[in-house]
Amino acid sequence: MNTHPYLRAYMAGIVFPTLVLLVVLTAFCIARFVYQVPVPIERVIIFPMALVPSLFGVWNMFYLWLRPHPHLPIGFHGALLPFVMVPVGIALAGRLGLVTVGSSGLMCLDQHIVPYQYVALAFTIGVIIYYLAWKYLVGFFNQVLGIA
Amino acid sequence: MNDPNDDKIRKLLKQSIHPASQEFERDLWPQMLRRLEERSTGVPWFDWALLALAAVCLFLVPDTIPLLLYHL
Numbered sequence: 403m404n405t406h407p408y409l410r411a412y413m414a415g416i417v418f419p420t421l422v423l424l425v426v427l428t429a430f431c432i433a434r435f436v437y438q439v440p441v442p443i444e445r446v447i448i449f450p451m452a453l454v455p456s457l458f459g460v461w462n463m464f465y466l467w468l469r470p471h472p473h474l475p476i477g478f479h480g481a482l483l484p485f486v487m488v489p490v491g492i493a494l495a496g497r498l499g500l501v502t503v504g505s506s507g508l509m510c511l512d513q514h515i516v517p518y519q520y521v522a523l524a525f526t527i528g529v530i531i532y533y534l535a536w537k538y539l540v541g542f543f544n545q546v547l548g549i550a
Numbered sequence: 551m552n553d554p555n556d557d558k559i560r561k562l563l564k565q566s567i568h569p570a571s572q573e574f575e576r577d578l579w580p581q582m583l584r585r586l587e588e589r590s591t592g593v594p595w596f597d598w599a600l601l602a603l604a605a606v607c608l609f610l611v612p613d614t615i616p617l618l619l620y621h622l
Binding site for chain 2: 419422426429430446449450454484487488491495510516520521523524526527528530531533534537538
């Protein structure tokens with residue numbers, strides 16, 4: 403009987419970002435409609451809504467595929483995902499006109515410059531959060547779905 | 551034809567090595583469950599330290615929060 407382990411890996415992978423998406427979407431909506439922050443929400447939300455959960459699912463399928471071979475523990479495997487995701491996210495944000503690469507930092511929405519040291523700090527925090535999320539949350543969902 | 555030496559060796563081996571018991575003397579499953587539970591509940595101090603570090607950084611530099619939200 404085919405138990406579809408890759409489908410289960412995809413499903414286990416997308417649970418965490420799908421739940422976080424609700425928080426992110428709420429934050430964007432409050433910022434846009436309550437505090438009148440001029441955020442083009444329909445363009446900003448494309449990456450967190452459409453690509454991030456799918457990337458999590460595919461990355462978890464990749465982890466399952468690596469399992470028979472020598473592989474990293476799941477936390478470190480997840481910590482590598484920002485190295486793929488951040489360039490994709492910044493490239494997409496650039497294409498959508500959300501971010502411009504400047505000499506002193508990233509220009510967001512032609513209004514706010516985020517210095518590169520802050521970008522590096524955000525990346526480091528992201529790697530830490532991804533490590534913990536994959537180790538404890540995605541690992542837990544993998545156990546629940548019987549692919550750990 | 552059996553060599554008398556073979557019989558002697560067989561006899562000596564039987565005397566020195568006890569036969570393996572067919573059943574386990576105790577149930578190993580509760581012990582296994584206990585070990586699994588021990589493994590799943592312990593969060594190492596290093597992970598708590600990483601979480602605290604991330605929280606402090608976010609608190610001190612809130613400009614990084616939108617960048618993080620975009621990638622989560």
